[in-house]
Amino acid sequence: MAGEYITLENPATYPRFHSNANGVASGKYRSVQRISTKHLILLILLVCSTLIVSYVYWDVMVLTAGALPLSRGTSLAVDDMESSGLGNETLAEKLHREVRVLCWVLTTPKYHKTRAIHILRTWGKRCNKIYFMTSEPDDELPTVVLSKPDSYEVLWGKTKEAFVHIHEQMRHEADWFIKADDDTYLFLENLRYMLYPYSPEIPIYFGFNYKMVGTHQKNESYMSGGSGYVLSREALRIFAEGRNDSSKCRQEDDHAEDVEMGKCLFNLGVKAGDSRDEQLRNRFYPIAPFGALLSGNVGMDFWLYKYAYYNARSCMDCLSEYPVAFHYVDSKQLYVYEYFNYQFQLSGRTQVAERLPKKIREEELVIPESDNPLY
Numbered sequence: 001m002a003g004e005y006i007t008l009e010n011p012a013t014y015p016r017f018h019s020n021a022n023g024v025a026s027g028k029y030r031s032v033q034r035i036s037t038k039h040l041i042l043l044i045l046l047v048c049s050t051l052i053v054s055y056v057y058w059d060v061m062v063l064t065a066g067a068l069p070l071s072r073g074t075s076l077a078v079d080d081m082e083s084s085g086l087g088n089e090t091l092a093e094k095l096h097r098e099v100r101v102l103c104w105v106l107t108t109p110k111y112h113k114t115r116a117i118h119i120l121r122t123w124g125k126r127c128n129k130i131y132f133m134t135s136e137p138d139d140e141l142p143t144v145v146l147s148k149p150d151s152y153e154v155l156w157g158k159t160k161e162a163f164v165h166i167h168e169q170m171r172h173e174a175d176w177f178i179k180a181d182d183d184t185y186l187f188l189e190n191l192r193y194m195l196y197p198y199s200p201e202i203p204i205y206f207g208f209n210y211k212m213v214g215t216h217q218k219n220e221s222y223m224s225g226g227s228g229y230v231l232s233r234e235a236l237r238i239f240a241e242g243r244n245d246s247s248k249c250r251q252e253d254d255h256a257e258d259v260e261m262g263k264c265l266f267n268l269g270v271k272a273g274d275s276r277d278e279q280l281r282n283r284f285y286p287i288a289p290f291g292a293l294l295s296g297n298v299g300m301d302f303w304l305y306k307y308a309y310y311n312a313r314s315c316m317d318c319l320s321e322y323p324v325a326f327h328y329v330d331s332k333q334l335y336v337y338e339y340f341n342y343q344f345q346l347s348g349r350t351q352v353a354e355r356l357p358k359k360i361r362e363e364e365l366v367i368p369e370s371d372n373p374l375y
């Protein structure tokens with residue numbers, strides 16, 4: 001029986017197959033010789049119609065093949081209205097050009113080879129620019145070496161230094177500036193799609209909105225540091241120029257980086273935007289996907305639901321179709337996310353037609369207040 005497998009790769013061991021094939025061929029040859037005129041006309045008609053059908057099939061295949069690249073490399077398909085203005089670009093390429101995002105990742109030399117490099121090889125390559133904020137240079141990484149030490153206690157200090165450096169040296173490189181951790185996964189296409197309606201000249205930032213603890217007012221929120229937050233160019237300028245005001249921003253380097261950033265930006269008049277999608281589902285997740293999908297297991301007092309500024313339970317055990325960020329994604333998982341989002345095809349899935357959202361003028365901007373009854 002084992003011989004059967006070997007013979008598949010070596011047709012010479014299939015003598016019966018060859019003799020059968022020859023037999024069929026010679027049989028056909030004999031029947032053609034005896035063919036009548038009536039049969040000959042029928043045969044010609046058959047050949048002609050086969051040729052016509054083949055040509056039509058080929059033509060259709062060539063025409064549709066041209067449409068395929070539109071949806072490749074992106075989950076965003078474009079409807080006819082939009083594609084007319086896109087030329088040879090995909091929607092993702094248009095957004096890459098028009099909504100320029102500079103990513104910066106807070107890391108330390110200890111994680112250069114185990115985390116940072118893997119971010120650069122996965123989602124990081126889709127940022128318009130990416131920099132790793134760390135304390136030592138690395139040949140394999142685009143690093144910015146900060147002066148603050150590598151310690152959890154000075155995360156707020158490092159964050160200030162990083163944003164100020166970006167404002168002073170790199171503010172012309174992008175329209176939006178996102179801070180991520182070295183265990184964050186970002187979908188840049190969805191981030192740009194979310195930011196598209198807003199001008200980078202509006203003083204605003206986006207992320208996963210938490211309720212401000214302690215000094216909480218119903219209209220105050222701050223953004224989770226783990227799932228990252230994105231500042232407009234104007235918000236970046238206001239932060240860099242206003243940070244020295246001790247009545248508005250914490251001057252010391254300690255305390256939670258995300259809470260201090262939230263307070264500082266709030267006091268400086270930068271708006272905490274609403275990053276939810278049209279169905280009011282979160283797009284930034286300060287947890288890994290399974291945590292949001294299986295939240296029923298941890299009950300209604302799950303910290304995420306308690307501290308979410310917008311009622312995270314509006315989408316319980318489900319996720320936005322356009323997520324932007326997840327937190328607590330380890331390096332191996334980065335490649336799994338890449339595969340399932342950028343190579344994976346599901347046979348027979350139909351593409352959803354899409355349109356870019358309308359642009360929002362600053363005076364039209366409405367940011368809903370917290371709707372989370374829990375506290």
Ligand SMILES: *[C@@H]1O[C@H](CO)[C@@H](O)[C@H](O)[C@H]1NC(C)=O
Pocket residue numbers: 088089093
């Ligand atoms: C689209 O066409 C323009 C000019 O015709 C060219 O410069 C550009 O590289 C093309 N873009 C893509 C993605 O092929």
Ligand SMILES: *[C@@H]1O[C@H](CO)[C@@H](O)[C@H](O)[C@H]1NC(C)=O
Pocket residue numbers: 217218219220
């Ligand atoms: C937030 O609410 C407080 C109290 O209701 C109000 O005094 C303050 O002006 C509000 N701030 C903003 C930015 O809306």
Ligand SMILES: *[C@@H]1O[C@H](CO)[C@@H](O)[C@H](O)[C@H]1NC(C)=O
Pocket residue numbers: 240241242244
């Ligand atoms: C803020 O303070 C730092 C350190 O004292 C100083 O170098 C910088 O110029 C100040 N920036 C602004 C905008 O006031």
